Structure formats: C-alpha cells, structure tokens
Amino acid sequence: MGSSSTRDLAGTFRHAVEDYIYAMTDAGIDVSIDATYRPVKRSYLMHWSWRIVNDGLDASRIPTLAGVDIEWEHPTKAESIKSASDMVAALSIRRLRTRPALRSQHNFGLAIDMAISWNGTVFVKDARGTLVRIDTMPRTGMNRQLIAVAASDGVKKDYGGNKDVPLWSNNGR
Known part of the structure; x- marks a missing residue:
C-alpha cells in the first residue's frame, strides 16, 4: 500500500506541501490528496x-x-x-494518461498527487504572505497562476503537461 497522508512526505518538502495546501484551502480551494509516499x-x-x-x-x-x-x-x-x-x-490507475514511473519522487516522499478545484476568483497567499488573485482558467491544478504560488512554497508542478495532471513534487518530475 501507498499513502495519501502528508505526514509521509519527507522533511522540508512536507512542510512546503502543508503550507501550500493550507493556503489553498484557506482561499476556498478544494484539495483532494490521492497519493504521497509510494513504495x-x-x-x-x-x-x-x-x-x-x-x-x-x-x-x-x-x-x-x-x-x-x-x-x-x-x-x-x-x-x-x-x-x-x-x-x-x-491500483486506481485506469484513467492515468501516462506510463507510471518505475522510480519516482513518490518513492522518496518527495511527490504528491492532488485534485484541485474551485469556483470563481480566489485569493491565495504565496510563501511571502502576499495575496495572489487567481482569476484565470482552468480552475484546477493546471492553472498557471496557482502553479506560480506553489513554486513560491517549493512545490513544483509536473512539467509533463496534461499527461500527469495531479502530480506535484520537489523538482517538477
């Protein structure tokens, strides 16, 4: 079995993810964690x-x-x-659009899969505490403004485009 708990993430990445998730939920964004650590x-x-x-x-x-x-x-x-x-x-990977990696940042507690969504305009605090207005589409984890907020916390969006939509990690892979 794997984990969907942020407690199973490694060191400073865990804190970065928890800060980012707090900022999103505080702004009214729905966050659903699917996976963190994966053996x-x-x-x-x-x-x-x-x-x-x-x-x-x-x-x-x-x-x-x-x-x-x-x-x-x-x-x-x-x-x-x-x-x-x-x-x-x-294993709940039927809808996965890309081949699951044999080794990934999930194996080290340095990745998280999340479904993210919201309605309307939201204001999310970045790592410096600045409120960032997010009013562009899509209203998912693929939103470029939200991705920039995450990067300020040290959480990077998978750069593989729409292939692995829920993946965030310490290095974008």
Whole structure:
C-alpha cells in the first residue's frame, strides 16, 4: 500500500506541501490528496500492469523484482491482459494518461498527487504572505497562476503537461 497522508512526505518538502495546501484551502480551494509516499514495489506493479494493458507489452518480457511474488505471464495473452487490467483497476490507475514511473519522487516522499478545484476568483497567499488573485482558467491544478504560488512554497508542478495532471513534487518530475 501507498499513502495519501502528508505526514509521509519527507522533511522540508512536507512542510512546503502543508503550507501550500493550507493556503489553498484557506482561499476556498478544494484539495483532494490521492497519493504521497509510494513504495517501490507498488511502483513496479503499477508500471508493468499499465504497460501490459496500454502498451501491449508481452508479459513474458517483464523483469522480476525481489520481494514481489507475481506471475505476469498467463497461459494466453488475453488472460495476461485481463489479469493486468484487473490490477490496473485495483491500483486506481485506469484513467492515468501516462506510463507510471518505475522510480519516482513518490518513492522518496518527495511527490504528491492532488485534485484541485474551485469556483470563481480566489485569493491565495504565496510563501511571502502576499495575496495572489487567481482569476484565470482552468480552475484546477493546471492553472498557471496557482502553479506560480506553489513554486513560491517549493512545490513544483509536473512539467509533463496534461499527461500527469495531479502530480506535484520537489523538482517538477
């Protein structure tokens, strides 16, 4: 299992994220945390199951990972795909638009996945305590003004565009 608690984030990044989330919620922005810390074994399962389902990867080509007892290859290709599809659903990554990383900042407690939304214009405090008027679209975590506020706190938006919309980290990856 992974975590969706900011308590499982590392050091100063944890404090930066908590400050940023506080500033957003104080401004009336809805924030829903999906994931913070992710064990390497979970990343492995996410990566390879998604690849079988979405990239058509041959299950027999998947390398093993110590401590993960799984048979990717089944008697037929259809059965391998069905089992991988079941895992993709169980791991809640069916709608993910990009291949999950084998290793990511999540493995070090340096990333967070959040759904962010609001209505109308909001005023969010940046790290210096300055109120920033956010009145542009979209009203999601992809808003450029909100991304700038986050950067002032040391929380950087994934720079992969719309592929990994909920991802924020210490380095934008």
